[in-house]
Structure formats: C-alpha cells, structure tokens
Amino acid sequence: MLTLTSDIRTPYHGLRAGVKLAALCGATVGLFWLQSVAAMAGGVAAVTALYLVPGPRFLRDGLRQLKPLWVFVALVIAWHAVMLDAMAGVTIALRLVAAVALANLVTMTTRFDDLIDVVMWLLTPLRRLGLNTVPLGFAIVLVVRFIPVLMDKASKLFDAWRARSARRVGWQVALPITLGAIDDAEHVAEALRARGGLIASQEA
C-alpha cells in the first residue's frame, strides 16, 4: 500500500507532532508575507535545506512527492505570463512549491497515531459540546492516508486502459475510479470493524 511516510530516519521524526503542525502553520503564513521573487527563492532554498538535513536521498523522495504539483506550477506561470506579469507568477509558483513541500515534510516524518492525537486534541472543544469526535478525527487522518492510495489506483486504471487502447485515457475512467474508491472505503471499514471499529479507541 502506498503511503507518504518516509522510511528514512530523520531528526524531524523525534519532534512532537503538535510542534511540527504549529511550525507548519506559522511557516505557511510566513510564506504569504514574502512578496518578492528573491525572498520567495530564499524560502524555497530554506525548505530545500530542511530536506537536505537527513541527506540527498530524502530530498529525492521529497521531490518525487511533489510530482503532481508541477502541472499547477506550469499553469500558474503560464497564466501570469499571458497576463504579462510573469514575475508574480513565479512568486506564486515558488510559494506553492515551498508550502506543499513543507506540508509533505511533516507528513513524511510524523506517525499517524501521533497526528490522530493532535487532531483529537484540537477537537476537544467539540467534545465538550457532547459530540463524539473519534470518528471525525479518524476520518481526517484517513483522508490524508488514502490520497496516495487512490492516486496509485487511478494510475493502475490508466495502465489498464493504455494496455488495450492506442487512444488517450478518456473521461470514462472517472466512474471506475470512483467505484474503486468506494470499494477501498468498504475494505478499510471492514478492517476497522475486524479490530473493534471506533469503539473505546483513544481514551483521552
């Protein structure tokens, strides 16, 4: 099963999940304050440095995680070039890369049960109101967990299409991808149920 979690041990693994998430929030807000291309390039360089601390292999992994982003980067720059403001486009693109790379860094180096705990802590006010927050907290984490799985499934369907067709992959795969997602959801639900579902889990 595909996951965002990295196998390479990094110093970031030892940090508390809550600290990392708070730093991510702060850094992302900071990125929106930087306005010039030069400042933004500095931001990207800083993020690259963070990735380089565990080593070049980790940086390569990080770059691979960013692959889906390049389309948007190209779009943003192209759009601004058409609007004769390429520099603004470059700034936005750099900001996008830096922000997503930082978010990925947290995901790659944080255990999921720790993330669940942070989410559960953030949901404490709702729990005070009498809401059962366990399913909600779990759902948020499962979304993050299964996005790469769904992307992998989609690319397998594309392969199945290309194996038997010279034409480009068409919109017809949208429904099978959706059905596959529902199927996956049922499997996860069953796996959860087989081990007690959401009962009694995560005592505060």
Place this chain on the structure above:
Amino acid sequence: MTVQAVADGSIEIIGVTCCFGSRVALRDLTLTLSERRIGIIGRNGSGKTTLARLVAGLIAPDAGTLHVGGVDVHADRKAAIRKVGILFQNPDHQIIFPTVEEELAFGLRQLGQTKSDARKGAHAMLARFGRENWHDRSVDSLSQGQRHLVCLMAVLAMQPSVILLDEPFSGLDIPTTRALRGYLDSLPAMLVHVTHDPTAISGYDRAIWLDDGRVAGDGPVAEVLERYLAAMEGAGDADADL
C-alpha cells in the same frame, strides 16, 4: 460436548442463513466447532468466505444465531475482538496504518491499552518473530509475504482465542507459504482455515466441505478431502466457475 461448547473458543452456529440480495450464500447452517484445527473447504462461491466473515462478526446472519465462546460476535464487538481475529486474503485490505508499529499497536489500543503499552506490545510481537527492525518501516516498502506476516502479527498481538484464515497463502511463493504455515501451525489458538486448496489443511483435526451454502461433508480431514477431490474430478468443464 455441550459443556465444552461454551468453553473459551468454541463456535456455535445455529440455523444460520445469509443472503446477498436474492442470492443465498449460506442456508440454514448448524455447526459446533471446537477442534483446534478446522479446515473449511469448498469451491469458489460455496459460501466459505461468507462463513468466515460471519464468524468474525463482520456481517450479521439474516436468520439464526452465531456465538464464539458465548459472545454474539456481531452485536458485541468489544467482547468479540478478544475472541476472534481474522486474517484477510489480501493484506492490503487489512492494513490500515502506514507503518508497521502503528498497525500492530492499533488493535492493542482498541483493547483499551495505553499508547505506550500498545507500542511496547507491538515491539514485543515484532521481537517474537525476529522482526524488531520493522517497527518504523513503512508498510509500502514490504513485500507481499512480509505484509501477510504484518497482518498475522497484528492479529496475534490481540491474543484472540480463535483465528480465522481466509485463503492466507494465495499469491505467496512456496518458501513464504511454508514459513507462514510453520508460524500458524505453532499457534496455541484455535484455527479456522478457509481454503479451496486441500493441501493447505492436511494434518488438521476436522474438515468441513461447503457446497452451495450447505455442508456437503464433515469429519476427519482425509475422509472429507477424498470425497471432495472425487467430486472435483467428476465436475466437468461445464461446471467450471467461468
């Protein structure tokens, strides 16, 4: 027998029927299972997997009752997860978490253990199989056979008295099958092994042959398998499930 039937692990199935829409998967099934090693054998679509899912409490019967060690496994999930564990056919359908340790610890937390106890328990289970260095491995980086082993360790960590195996060897090569089989054979827990492959249950205490949702044979493994294989030989290509 009846006195022993309520003992820790035994499975009491009384008049169970299970349907999916208009298709009847199991018809009025009554069985008491208390042997240590039980094989459930049958063709594709004979109701084997449905039976495993019923015993694991994943689905409810449409009629009849089903208890494991006196627990209604579908209604009382909290008690059920202490009684029954299930090893799915496809490990990717079983693994919820991205790293091995979290996957093992999840079940322990479900049993009410604290986070640190659950982590310790996960490490102890990994140590038992000599896989201590797997604890922070991402599940993604493991081979199919290794993922099967992760699933087995996750089930064992919860110490259920009954373990259901749904075609646990499908897709595994011969040495991996042999190793996994060795682990399974050495377990003290009661095993209910669902399979279409007669060789997988050789040496078991009892075999139950399901056909079209009914019991077609029940008894010592050698005897049941002989009749099962004869029936499979007799089935022409026209009967194939294609």
